[in-house]
Amino acid sequence: MSNFEAGLCTVTFRSLPPDRIVELAREARIAAAEWAGDAHVPPGKTSIARIVGRLSKRAGLTTSYGSYVAPPTDDLSEFVRAVESATALGASNIRIWPGTRRRDSKDYNAAERRAAADAIRDMGAEAARHEVTVSLEYHPQSLTDTTDSACRLIEAIAHDNVYLYWQPRPGLAVEEALAEVARVGQHVSHVHVFAWDRERNRFPLASAADYWRTILSALPRSRWIGRRFAMLEFVANDDPAAFLEDAATLEQILTP
Template sequence: MSTFEPGLCSVTFRGLPIGAIVELAEKAGLAAIEWAGDAHVPPDEITIARKAGNLCGQAGLATSYGSYVAPPTDDISAFLRALDSAVALGAANIRIWPGTRGRDSEEYGADERRAAADSIREMGAEAARHGISVSLEYHPQSLTDTTQSACRLIDAISHDNVYLYWQPRPGLPLEEALAEVAEVGPHVSHVHVFAWDADRNRLPLAAAADYWRTVLAAMPPSRWSERRFAMLEFVANDDPAAFLEDAATLREILAG
């Protein structure tokens, strides 16, 4: 079983200030926070990034930066602004979106896919100069919306500093989830964890504990060699109490 530590995506609590999110993560016994670039730590807001990083350091929490840079729609200049915030945050990893957000991978022609791969490769190389890895969101309506497209993209990028995230589509059957991680697992850095049904209703993570235990146990060895985080993303009713329950469930899953 690949070893994951529990974390939190700050986008789970858009309405809470940075300090409150750090306190929640610390109370929940988590190991890391991925800070949202469209909510808590915007690109170019270096003072805010440093504040979040300092608070996390005091609480013993590692950091990742969840940017919404979407190459090739967003170019290297947009990435550099996000990278500046990631550096100020002290983040070891920056997440980006592959392709134009809200666009299915099947709509891309060969030239567009090549442009996306070239752009991401450039971003991976630039981040490497700062000791920061780049990971691609694994999400519907992106160039990683199918396992086949994700594998094609990561092969085209062909850069050892660019990795994949993994998360299930809402309602994804266990058998299909296992097939996906078997394919993309060798490139996976971190995962986003939630319990949604096919209609995107949010459930307690305990309702999907066996699902996640099975998937994480089946995750194959990865070329990723640093700390790995399974990060909670969204909870029922955006409720901090529900989050604390889900965090306890996640810790139990990862412990056994």
């Protein structure tokens, strides 16, 4: 099995303050937190980022920064603000969205795809100056909403500081998920973990334990060389108790 550790996307708890999220992460024995740029660590607000970074460090949490920068809609100046927050936070990785949010990859022409790849390449180079990696959200209505589009994009970017996340589209069958990770796995840094159906109803992670165990076991060797995190994202009813149960399940999934 790929050597993943348990993590948490703090967007799971938009309404909770960072100190409460850190308490939950500690109770759940989570190793990392990806702090949401639209909820807990706003881009450019470095004083907030430093406070959250200190909270995380005291709890032993490795950090990532979950930005909502979406190139080429957002340019390098927007990304620089996100990098400022990421570095103040002490994050080693920053997530960005590939392409305009809520736009299907099939709706892009060749010039628009080139513009997105060029912008992301520049962002990867800027992040490298600060010793921060860049990972692309793998999500419906983005340039990573299909395996073909994601592969074309990462190959067009062609920058060794830019990686892919992976997560299943809601309701994705395990056979299709295995085919996806076989193709993109060499570029995958971290994964987002949840249990949803096609209608985005949320279920306990225990109901999808075999699904996730199968996929994480099948991920091929990646060019990513750092610590890798399987990050819980969203839980049933946004309930902290559900999160603690899912974290216990995730620990079982990740234990060889």
